[in-house]
Amino acid sequence: MTITITAFERSPDGGKGLARDTRVRWALEEAGLPYRVRLVSFRAMKEPAHLALHPFGQIPTYEEGDLALFETGSIVLHIAERHAGLLPDDANARARAITWMFAALNTVEPPILELTTARLLEGDKPWYEERLPLVEDRVRNRLDQLSGRLGDADWLDGAFSAGDLMMVSVLLRLRSSGILDEYPNLAAYVARGEVRPAYKRAFDAQLAVYTGKPPTG
Amino acid sequence: MTITITAFERSPDGGKGLARDTRVRWALEEAGLPYRVRLVSFRAMKEPAHLALHPFGQIPTYEEGDLALFETGSIVLHIAERHAGLLPDDANARARAITWMFAALNTVEPPILELTTARLLEGDKPWYEERLPLVEDRVRNRLDQLSGRLGDADWLDGAFSAGDLMMVSVLLRLRSSGILDEYPNLAAYVARGEVRPAYKRAFDAQLAVYTGKPPTG
Secondary structure, three states: OOEEEEEEOOOOOOOOOOOOHHHHHHHHHHOOOOOEEEEEOHHHHOOHHHHHHOOOOOOOEEEEOOEEEEOHHHHHHHHHHHOOOOOOOOHHHHHHHHHHHHHHHHHHHHHHHHHHHHHHHHOOOOOHHHHHHHHHHHHHHHHHHHHHHHOOOOOOOOOOOHHHHHHHHHHHOOHHHOOHHHOHHHHHHHHHHHOOHHHHHHHHHHHHHHHOOOOOO | OOEEEEEEOOOOOOOOOOOOHHHHHHHHHHOOOOOEEEEEOHHHHOOHHHHHHOOOOOOOEEEEOOEEEEOHHHHHHHHHHHOOOOOOOOHHHHHHHHHHHHHHHHHHHHHHHHHHHHHHHHOOOOOHHHHHHHHHHHHHHHHHHHHHHHOOOOOOOOOOOHHHHHHHHHHHOOHHHOOHHHOHHHHHHHHHHHOOHHHHHHHHHHHHHHHOOOOOO
């Protein structure tokens, strides 16, 4: 059955791969699944046709036959549970990998999103400069703990999993802040994710939307 | 196999049921599963024994035989996937219910957490009064969309599911702000969750930890 996802017609990050469709593309590439992309404009995202697919008017969405899903975490989990390559076979290891997906989205990403929000929506406010270090320290607090747990390991729990896919994707949002570089083991972890062929294909595909040039690889 | 979860020895909300162990207790009660609770102090949460279970030094955790999990979303999903009462049987409906779990945790809760953070950690800052309406409007933006999708339905997608359990739990955090009451259908939705016998048992059990009195029901 054909899989169709949605992505920004024009990504606000200029093709840096930070829009959430990249996470879904990456999961589809790891699983070796072909997919189509329907691009949506900012205006179309808030119109009834798209809101019927995604009640919060965002991307990505996922359509496969009769099934329509939204929420990146849910889409990646759906792919991971049904195809090899993203979750271990052992039931307990599988539950732990899913735990890392939730940890990435619910424990590590929220302070990172707060940092992004401060920059994008409050950068012109009189409190911005004084408040920024508080927000950055909330991010560091999580990274201290994550860095401590990862240690010298390649991935969070055994082999690469959907948990790593999500955690690497979340940490990538931090690169421009410089905070990631304060944690050499986390920076190396992110780099290990970025060199995976499936990530590269996903990144190139989202960049091609922005540049209008199809991937050359 | 015995299920053991962790909870605050002394919940910072004074037994209002907002600590995340309530969500896990609720899921266990919906599934009809007995469980034990190990209480942990704020100090013990940051010590190696607890960090081995929960790398971010939080509660709840979940232990069942050889399996140890953290992250409320992952724990609730683990319970929901293995026991009746929290996910529909139809595969597509099941994937949609899981989507609502992620929507609760990743789309609706983050701005609510930002509001909580503003109150708890920045209430004494010079920018607090001026910034608060911005943060509240981010919450309203999500609730507008959620309220529009829920409409007159009892639950988000058919029968009550783990998606509703999580969404109601997330919205409960808003009650003290008064914002929830601006959306009568969402306030009624939360009230429908609260009168479920399983929720009441979960609430009473967490309150009993705080008051030191076992539930009377």
